[in-house]
Amino acid sequence: xxxxxxxxxxxxxxxxxxxxxxxxxxxxxxxxxxxxxxxxxxxxxxxxxxxxxxxxxxxxxxxxxxxxxxxxxxxxxxxxxxxxxxxxxxxxxxxxxxxxxxxxxxxxxxxxxxxxxxxxx
Numbered sequence: 001x002x003x004x005x006x007x008x009x010x011x012x013x014x015x016x017x018x019x020x021x022x023x024x025x026x027x028x029x030x031x032x033x034x035x036x037x038x039x040x041x042x043x044x045x046x047x048x049x050x051x052x053x054x055x056x057x058x059x060x061x062x063x064x065x066x067x068x069x070x071x072x073x074x075x076x077x078x079x080x081x082x083x084x085x086x087x088x089x090x091x092x093x094x095x096x097x098x099x100x101x102x103x104x105x106x107x108x109x110x111x112x113x114x115x116x117x118x119x120x121x
Contacts, residue, residue: 002104002116003049006092011041020046020118034121037097044092045074046104046118053086053108054078061109064090066118067102076108096120 004020024031035044046066053062054077062076072091079087088106096102099120106113 002118004118005047006035007045007047008038009043032119034119036121037094040094046090046092048088049079050086050088050113051084063107065105066092066096067099069093
């Protein structure tokens with residue numbers, strides 16, 4: 001399960017933060033919250049929390065795929081509010097709508113991080 005959230009930006013510029021997971025007390029585990037595509041004019045961004053990537057050689061050395069699709073890495077560095085935590089911001093393509101559970105892989109300096117999953121409605 002990803003330590004993540006989704007930022008939705010509407011065509012008018014309004015922004016909404018949505019959870020990518022929620023705690024299921026009955027199952028005693030985190031479960032994914034499906035990411036809905038919304039209107040085609042919406043832009044979706046996935047923010048992942050991680051460790052160990054702030055010392056990459058260059059910003060261009062961080063790559064990501066979602067369901068095997070290369071996605072834009074917009075930010076990959078220290079998370080400003082939490083010491084020791086890094087943050088990766090990805091833009092999600094609309095083509096992922098309806099994909100169900102998908103794998104997100106972030107690669108830093110050619111080394112893949114642990115894959116995480118998110119779910120698309």
